[in-house]
Amino acid sequence: MNARLQDRVCVVTGAARGIGFSIAERFGREGGRLACVDISAKRLEPAVGRLKDMGFETRGYEVDIGRRDDVLALFERVEREFAAPVAALVNNAVFARFEPLAQIAVDTVERMFAVGVHGLIWATQAVVPQMERRGGGSIVNLSSVSAFHPAKDSIAYSALKAGVVGLSRASAIELAAKKIRVNVIAPGMIGTPPSIAQFDEATIATRQAEMPAGRFGQPEEIAALAAFLASDDASYIQGAVITADGGWTVPAK
Ligand SMILES: NC(=O)c1ccc[n+]([C@@H]2O[C@H](COP(=O)([O-])OP(=O)(O)OC[C@H]3O[C@@H](n4cnc5c(N)ncnc54)[C@H](O)[C@@H]3O)[C@@H](O)[C@H]2O)c1
Incomplete structure (x- = not known):
């Protein structure tokens, strides 16, 4: 494994499970120093324990990414405790509900x-001065194919994830001069517990068969892309939205 993130302080939000946990694990394998952020102390503690057991320098931060003051305090604390500015930020945390229009409260x-739009703006505001101090950095934001190809009951979620694309691309323009890259991952269906919990086994089989790849993606496959985008291998990639969906949203001819 290339240690592309060797000794870099990496903040991953929503790191206690799912895609966020896999990203933290992958960043650890690439030499990153891990600041794992999550709102759920119950999930965060064992997740941080597992990452430490794998031999990675890891600290857990129980923070609600939707609260601006807490987010600003978080980044100050991370820099102080790691004694180095943040080099990579992955905005992965989400609070999502899928409901028809009439039921959206x-x-x-x-x-x-x-959590999913304002929180990204606060985290970006907080991290930019640190990245500037170290001469640059990389921000990776998690959107979804739902931003462009909405599924049923996803009015609020599609708006949320389209918002992530807009704020990321606008940030990419503003921050390029500071040598900060901002890019977006738009996953398709990834086999994390909450995403598959909504389906019974027959529906899972049908859904997987609909996909050119014949299966849902794995969190590790999103983590591999996040590690690439966070690393210097992606040095000329700025404001990109990269789909990782096994060909699901490629229109059939
Ligand atoms: N799983 C999929 O199929 C899929 C598909 C497309 C996009 N995505 C995107 O990928 C990202 C991760 O998805 P996932 O399925 O792993 O999610 P998940 O629900 O499994 O994990 C999200 C984590 O974020 C944490 N979190 C929630 N609110 C928070 C807050 N206010 N502050 C800090 N942490 C908070 C949760 O406690 C949880 O640990 C999300 O942005 C999601 O929208 C996922």
Whole structure:
């Protein structure tokens, strides 16, 4: 394994499970120093324990990414505790609900955007001065193919993930001069527990058969892309939206 992130401080939000955990693990294998952020202390503690057992320098931070003051304090704390500025940030945390229009409630949609759009802006504001101090950095934001190819009951989620694309591409333009790259991963169906919990076995089989790849993706496959984007191998990739969906959204001829 190339240690492309050797000694770099890497912040991963929503790192306690699913794609975020896999990204943290992959970054650790690439030599990264891991700051794992999650709202759930119950999930974060064992996740940090597993990463430490794998031999990675890991610290856990129980923070609600939707609260600006807490996010600003988080990045100050990370820099202080690692004694180095942050080199890579993966904005992966999500609060998502899938509901038809008539059922979308004010609280739900406000919470979704607080975590999944506002939180990314606060984290970006907080990390940029640190990345500037170290001469650059990489920000990877998790969107979804739903931004462009909405599924049923995904009005709020599609809006959320389209918002991620917009804020990322606008950030990429503004931050390029500071040598900070901002890119987006748009996964298709990834076999994480919450994403497959919504389906029974027959539906999972049908869904997988619909995909050119014949299967859902694995969190590790998204983690591999995140590691590439965070590394210097992606030095000329700026403002890109990279789909990882096994060909699901390629229109059939
Ligand atoms: N799983 C998929 O099929 C899929 C597909 C497309 C896009 N995505 C995107 O990938 C990312 C990860 O998805 P996942 O399936 O691994 O999600 P998940 O629900 O398994 O994990 C999300 C993590 O974020 C944490 N979190 C939630 N709110 C938070 C907050 N306010 N502050 C800090 N942490 C918080 C949760 O506790 C959880 O550990 C998300 O942005 C999601 O939208 C996932």
